[in-house]
Amino acid sequence: MINNILRSFLVLFFIFFTITANANDRTLIFSAIPDQNQSQLNQRFTKIATYLSTTLNIPVKYVPVKSYAAAITAFRNNQVQLAWFGGLSGVRARSSVVDSEAIAQGKEDTEFVTYFIAHHSTGLKKSAQLPDSFAGKNFTFGSKGSTSGRLMPEFYLRERFKKSPSELFNRVGFSGNHSRTIALVQTGAYQLGAVNYKVWENELSNGKIDPEKVSIIWKTPSYPDYQWSVRGDIDTVWGKGFKNKIKNALLNMKDPALLEAFPRSAFISADNDDYLPILHTAKKIGLID
Template identity: 55%
Template sequence: MIRSILAAALGAAALVAAPLAAQAQSAKPTLSFTAIPDEDATKLVERFGKVAKYLEAKLGVPVTYVPVKSYPASVTAFKNGQVQLAWFGGLTSVQARLAVPGSQSIVQGAEDTAFVSYIIANAATGLEPAATFPKAAKGKSFTFGAKTSTSGRLMPEFYIRKETGEAPEKFFSRVGFSGDHTKTVELVASGAYEVGAVNYTSFDDMVAAGKVDPKVVKILWKTPSFPDYNFTIRGDVDKTFGPGFIDKVKAALLAIDDPEILKAFPRSKFVPATNADYAPIEETAKELQLLD
């Protein structure tokens, strides 16, 4: 009888404790984060869903990934406080930090310290790889990625202007914007555009996955290196989540060693980043009048 009473009491206590624990967790503020939509949405949701679960376990607060439909939308969400953390490209991180004083670029991929873009072409153009900028591409149709993409527009345009002495609209017969790196490769592969600019990790990943034939889409040239993707966090999160929270987020991101998470980016590891790392991006964006 006593055992039965004790078992019942323990069971009742557990039933009470579970909701209380859930309430305690839900009472904590939620860390929301987003990312520039540089690839197809399905891939992004899979990638950042894993990141959200990882961060939630490490930080002890609810974490949710908030998808956005465009590069400008990611900056707006950060600016308005809809998200506190974002995986930005170099240019969008600069735009976001300028809009929210005190914000910091805290972590980048090891590959992002010396990122490059490829100038690619459909094999039917007859254009061949070269060590210097492919000036034989003059008069061809050309597509960038998103308008505010660092590796899909900003730096490729900078080097097109530098190497040709002309604006892309003058050098090429027609210039478009695909919206993301995956679409750029697909448009060049289909012949809708003859030449394009794409970040090297996206292209290499598509080749490795068998989603593009390097015999159909050739790499003509790669740009000099530049800093690119990074996690940027709002400067006011310590007020919401407690002192030292920025450092906790940074430590958690730097500690990512799950091969599946790293492969999804794809990055070999994450390393520290600072706002100063992206000064070249800010200077180039000002030169091309891409900052307000």
């Protein structure tokens, strides 16, 4: 009888040890929308992976993707369990995985803005509204799936001119990311563009913008943007309470070097309802059915 009890105990211990070991051997994988130069993103998110690995006491790996659509697909297919999305990409990604949630956002992401920028040859100056002389010029958005580089600027263009971008401009492009938008307008390849204000300010502080060649002419009203989102099955796979562990790790990220890489002053709590304005705007201009 004692031998049977001991044998049962050893079996249960072995099962528990195996489950625990497998959990510790698993790697949490995360990604992010490619909104800037990839080398900048690799530098930023490799540091974040190290921070999360140490804080969560598990292996954490950052995996880069080539497009906004690829980030959403990776999230949907469980190739990544956590992602740094823009407002629109986050809405799309969470809708593809039941019970997925936005859990944290930058303090600045509650009131994000887009800058409309112009090459000096246009003669355009900063103004209180988008100027009538926009019509007929060349314009570049960022990525087709970008909140700050496409969704919100297109919404405000349509609201101001009552025309689609293709009707308003002589030529419309999609640069792919905000850094490239700035570069294209600065060189004059495009006369006008729309860019994430955080990327603009970061590039300006790093000496990559020549104010004599390109400048801000208008900024949008504020809107919610970037956020960290987790898959809806995160607790089922990783154990009860794991989602909150990730959230707390992000909210407790205090290292100025890590925050500056985004750049954000802090991360604060977020939820899906914060991004309903993005969903409604996307539906209004036909980017989401």
